[in-house]
Structures are given as structure tokens and as C-alpha cells.
Amino acid sequence: MGEFLGDWKRTALCAEFTKEDIGREVTLMGWADTRRDLGGLVFVDLRDRSGIMQVVFNESDFKGDFDQVGSIRSEYVLAVKGKIVERSEDTINPKLPTGLIEVKVTDLKILSKAETPPFEIEDCSKVREELRLKYRYLDLRRPDMQKNLILRNKIANSARTYLSENGFLDIETPMLQKSTPEGARDYLVPSRIHPGCFYALPQSPQLFKQILMISGYDRYFQITKCFRDEDLRADRQPEFTQIDTEMSFVDADDVMTMHEGLIQKVFKDVMNIDIQLPLRRLPYQEAMDRFGSDKPDTRFGLELKNVSDIVAGSEFKVFSSVVKNGGSVRAINAKGCANILARREIDALVDFVKIYGAKGMAWISIREDGLNSPITKFMTQEEIDAIMQRLDGQVGDILFFVGDKNSVVYDSLGALRLKLAEKLELIQENTWDLLWVTEFPLFEYSEEEKRFMAKHHPFTSPMDEDVDKVLTDKEHARAKAYDIVLNGNEIGGGSIRIHSTELQEKMLEALGFSKEEAWNRFGFLLEALKYGTPPHGGLAYGLDRLAMLLAGVDSIRDVIAFPKVQNASCLMSKAPDVVDNKQLRELHIKVDED
RNA sequence: GGCCUGGUAGUUCAGUUGGUUAGAACGCUAGCCUGUCACGCUAGAGGUCGAGAGUUCGAGUCUCUUCCAGGUCGCCA
16 A cells, blocks of 8 residues: 655646756655666656656665665656755756756655556557557556647637637536437437437537527637547547637628637647738638648649540540539649659559549659550540640649549549648648638538538528528528638638528528428527527637647547547447446336347 | 458567467566666566467468457548
8 A cells, every 4th residue: 555645745746846946855746757776776757747857766865764765666656855956967867858957865655556557658659549548547647648638728728818818708508408400410318307308419519609699698619528429530539629619790701810819829829839810711612623622731732623624525435424414524733753653653543532432543644755644545636735734744744633523523632632742742841731711612412311401500601692592502502601721621610600580491491491390400599590689600629630730649539638449439438338227217218139 | 331451478569481389679577786867787477379260280370250449431510
């Protein structure tokens, strides 16, 4: 059993001491990191979240039983009393911020012993994630994880300060909500009191924050958990945190301007980086046409070019037929790649775009001795010349073409563009490419549902000039929706909301809800809208993604203390798990064993 | 649900064409060591090769099934 603290009080965190403290009698507490046992002289690196302090046990100075010092092992929790001393010149450790000093220990308490940990507690661990997550409490002791969570806290604090200073009120909204049919799958919570009824955990505080606007709270924010029961990714967890905001009496520009200030402050506070404002604004259609993505990484070129008009009448039927059927043929010029990419690698890229639904990918390699291509034999010289001109084809380039319906062309070439940039190392590290993507489509056609769905959500306002298209021209109706993009990642998104019952009803009608269904599902909002609703809109950031990017890590799991693994379970606590039959009976639930 | 990658000592990995007793580094244990900081030296322990089945005289290695983890497509208003 470990010793008790008694009247010992910690003076400060391990790495908070400096040369100024030389000569002070101090008490330190922390975990035994590495120890170097020279017999009558034992060095221990004492670690806590501030860093490391070397403490020295010298048999001649130590007051207690020196065998106790010899028994110290990794991750024992120690309390030491001693004096801060200056290290002699030849024993300074330049690698440690505290390397100029050390603690000459006179008294020791072993507050807690520890099993040998299943992996070493060290920076830049290469231990497989499965094990790290099972022993998350040990993984979280590692300096890089502590750094990540501290950085995350800084972001949240910075945002909270900014929003408070700008008059936003932090107001909580319910975790137990009504399930909504649109959007992601809900996590459901059974009601004990209402047999057969379920709450849903919020996918976002959307409706409640809109109602707060109706109630006159004008500016609202909340840093809160949201839940979506969908498959996981490196940047997607079933529960994640949003910095959620909403403002009244604003249009899209006002919201974006407010948030440019926020993002500028966060970058300054957290990274000490100055962001130049205003940020670029790229209409959705332009983003898709140039980059094949609604979250473009614009740190490099490789832009898409539309060659549909050139190949519309081509003998190459693959191309001419997609154009005839309303699709397009677009291309990327991989500058200077003719000699870099072997045929085998080109074939691999052709396979790569098939992941995104492309049935194939044509290419033209421009060499000194002419064109090498599987398709030029089907094309006229005029067509080839026009393509060369459109794509600025020079000797040494390879042109990649995808012809299909637009969504496939954008997805596959957008992905190819990123793949090429990675392969060619075109992306400069430590650059921060921030921009807005605006004028999103209001609707998106769902092949699965055979109907138009809301691209953002059903409460998003159409652009003023597109209000008439809500029922008549869904494909071309644009929304007052905007995403903020950082280095090719969507870090936030928002919109101006519909603030009239009539337009909201029209919108729900456009989405295929009967009036009855609409009122059944969203009646409380439709009703509330009638009682004096200010124009309002907002934006929500994905705090996890933002933290991931600023921390420079590849997965949001590295900025979340207790994340879930790919099958949505927690390896440490073993959630989810079966429950007692008694609990199920109380909830009126029978489990189908199949 | 589909595709791809991985699973060998506590950890990270190597393991050739299927062939003797499955190796290394770090960690761990014991001993020695008063200026280490990747301490050093000496000795030692430690393996259901993810699991199951199959092929074979013989399987870590080949085949099938399955479990786990990761990436990704679908999905994620």
C-alpha cells in the first residue's frame, strides 16, 4: 500500500521550477519516469503534465531508508522533499527545459506503487492503437497526448473568450431530444415512463438554438457534444464536440465576418500565428469546378479543367456519350509527371479513381517523341490540339481524364488531385490555408431515396434570388450556407436559417413531407416561427477536427481523451455492453436475439 | 455492407523456397556501480506466432473460416 500524504503540500508542478528557485526547499510530486540507479546515487526523472524534473537521491543526503529508493520503479507515484540546486556545468542537460537545475532529495514518500506498464510512457509512441486505447489512462500520461489535450483546451478557452467578449451567451440545450427523420441516424434513448417512446441524443442543438433566437437571446454559443450513429473515420467519432453558435439580425456576411475574428484569435492565442482577413470566399460551384471538392485544399494547383465541349462530338464514344447524357469530361494536368510516373503507377491511379465510382480513367502522356495514350487514336488532331491548349499540355506532362456524371467526375478527380499532391509532395507543411466555401446548393438528389434532400439541413434559407426555386427548380436553388475550410478539411459550417413559417413549410414540402408529417415532426418550430422570429443564422465548428489540425495529428482520436474505435466501442470501458433483464423490463424493451 | 493493410516475447519489429531448439532491440528480474540523463557492466526470465479448421512427412510461412485493430468507399442533413 502507498504512503499517505500527511502534511506534505506540493510546492509546484515538476517543470515549473527555474534557476530563480535555486536554494529553495521544495516538495515535488509526480510519476517516476526513467531512473538511473548508480548504487549509492540514484537519479529519477519525476514527471507530471508540466514536464520533467531530475531528482537526485544521494545516500549521504537522504534521511530515510535508502533501500526504499532502490525499490522505485517506473510509474510509481512519488513525493519528494529536498532543495533545488544548480547543476554543475558538466552535468547540465540541454535537452530538458529544467536541465540547469535538479532536486537534492532528503525525504521520500512512495504514494503509490505501480505494475510495470504494458508499454513505455514516452513521446511519439509507436505502440499499436488497440493497446493504447485499452490502457488509455497510461496513454494519456504520454507527453504528446498531454500536449494535444492542453492545446484543445486552449482552443476552447480562446473561442469561449472571444464569443463572450462579443456578447454571446453560453446556454445549454437538452441532451434528450426528439428524434428527427432527416439526416444522420440517431442514437436513441428509451423512455421508462413512456413505453415505446424514445428520446434521441442531439445530432446538433440546431432547433433549440434557433428557438433561443426567437426567444430574444440574440447571440448564443455552446461547446457541446453531438451524436451521430454512423460509421467512423479518422476524423469522425460517434460523439464529437461542436463549438456551436447562433446570431440574430444577421445575414451570411455578418456571420462569416464574426467568425473570421474568432478563427483569427484562436490562431493567435493557440499557435501565435497571424491570419490575414478577410478570408477568401469561393462559391461552391467554383470550388467543385476547379478542385472537385467542396472543401478544397488550395495549397497547390493541379486544378480540374472541363473539356466536355471539346470531346462532345468525338469519335471516342466513352467521352461523347457522357457529355450527351448530361455528364462531363474533365481533366487534370499532372505537370512534369511523364517521366516520374511509371506505367505501373499510372495503372494504380486508374484503379484508385475507381474507388470513387469512375469506370475508368484515360490519360495522355506527352513525351519528347510524341504522345503516349490509349485514347488519342480515337481523337482528331483538332480535338487533341484543343485539349493541349486548354490544359497547357507541355512535354513531360501527363493529362488524366475522367468522363462520367458530374458527381463521379468531381469525386474521382478531386481525390486524384489530393493523391497526386501527396505523391509529388506538393503540399508545404506548416501552412494554413483558410477559406470559405459559399452558395452551397440548397438540395442534393439522393439516388437511394429517389428524392431531393437538404444538402445542409431543412432549416437552411435559400438565397434571396433563389427563393422561388425551392419548389420549382430544386437542382439550381442555392442556399445561404457556408463552410469554413482549413487545409482541405471542413472545420465548420453554417447557414442563415429560414425565419418564416410559410417558407419553412414550403421547404419541408419540397423535401417531400406532407403538411401533417411536417407539423408532426417540426411543429414546435413551425409554431414558434409564427411568434416573431428575427432573421438569424450561425455556424458550428468541429472542435475535434480543428484541434487535430492545429496539433498536427492524423486522427481526431489523438485529441479526444476517450475516443471510440472503428466499431464504435470503447476498448477501455468495454461500452457498449449488455444490460440486466430488469433494466430492459423497466424500459419495456425486448431484445431480438437474431 | 464492400475494398485494402496489419496481428510473431511486455513493447516495436525481423523471420528467406514450407524444414534443426522462432531471433533482435527496448522493457522486465537479480547482482555490481557516487554524476547519470538512451547511464554502464554481468547474469537471467519471458512465445497458445490473434483463434479455428484444412493441405503436408513437416505450417509463423500455403488455403479456407473467423475475431481484433487501422485506412477507405457507401453512409455521415
